[in-house]
Amino acid sequence: MSxxxxxxxxxxxxxxxIGRATALGLAARGAKVVITGRRPEPLEQTAAGHENIVALVADVADPDDAARSVAKAVESFGRLDILVNNAGAGALLPLADVTAERIEMILAVNVVGPSLLAREALVHLSRTRGSIINVSSTFGHKAGAGLSHYAASKAALExxxxxxxxxxxxxxxxxxxVAAGPTESAALTDMMGLSPQQxxxxxxxxxxxIPLKRRGVPDDIARWILHLADPASDWVTGQVIAVDGGLGLA
Known part of the structure; x- marks a missing residue:
């Protein structure tokens, strides 16, 4: 497949x-892929999965890293066709526990970071008539107790x-x-800060x-990111595709 x-x-x-599954899926289908994240070890593991993947340690919440990330793609491969804003931040955060710092952290990753990356990518994507895919959540359009600021940030991204x-x-x-439903990953322990038991x-x-009675797996979401990035979808824009086993209906 190419x-x-x-x-x-x-x-x-x-x-x-989801980010790893997306990168591997793109690379397997012929793309050259630059991947970013804050931790080098997981990035190296993803990059080891395909020769077309190059890793860069970068933090979406750091405004300076937006330009650095886009520059890495262009310097490595000469162009940029697809930007996937997948990195996310969140917390189970009841209103009584809200602080300015925690709100700012969520918005920095889920709203400010994707905006700055899109801005930096703009000149390159205009040359290639490229595509941006933002990864949202079911809770970008479904209310959830204790998720207000995470949900609001995803609503903003949509x-x-x-x-x-x-x-x-x-x-x-x-x-x-792509508005992803609950997906098998370390998000609840890493991003949401829960104990393994919680x-x-x-x-x-x-x-x-979930009406379909299972949580998603990363490939469930990555498959739709690839569909939207595919040149065959060149008459599709402005859409938020819910991939959540029907959770948004429940």
Whole structure:
């Protein structure tokens, strides 16, 4: 399969989970891929999965790293066709426990970071008539107790998707989003800060709530990111595709 041959992609948060599955899927289909994340070891493990993947340690929450990440892709492969804003941050954060610092951290990764990356990528994506795919969440459009600021940040990312789609259409740049449901990964312990025991309870509760009665796996989400990035989807823009086993309906 070579539908992405001669295409270059930048995937954030690609050390594990959805980002890793996306990077490996793109590379297997012919793309050259630059992956970023904060921890070198997981990035190296992803890069070891395919010769077309190059890793860069970078933090989406650091404004200076946006330009550095895009430059790495262009310097490595001469162009940029696809930006996947996958890196995310969140917390189980009841209103009574909110602090300015914790809100700022969530927004820095989920809203500010993707915005700065898109800005830096703009000149290159306009040359290639490229594509931006933002990774949102079911909770970008479904309320969840204790998830208010995470959910609000994902709602913002979904609306950025729609606004950018209109703004960038004259340049031939498509912008879409995949709203991922609960997916098997270390997100509950790493991102949400739960203990393994707490995470197990949440996972079981999610399985019961999801109409299809299972949590997703990274490839469930990556498959749709690849569909939206595929040149065959060149008449699709401004869409938020829910891939969540029906959780958004529950």
């Amino acid at each position: 539908e992405f041959k001669q295409k270059v992609a930048l995937v954030t948060g690609a050390g594990t989970g 609306h950025l998707t729609r606004c950018w789609a209109l703004e960038l259409a004259p340049q031939g740049i498509r912008v879409n989003s 995470a197990a309870l949440v996972e079981e509760a999610e399985r019961e709530q």
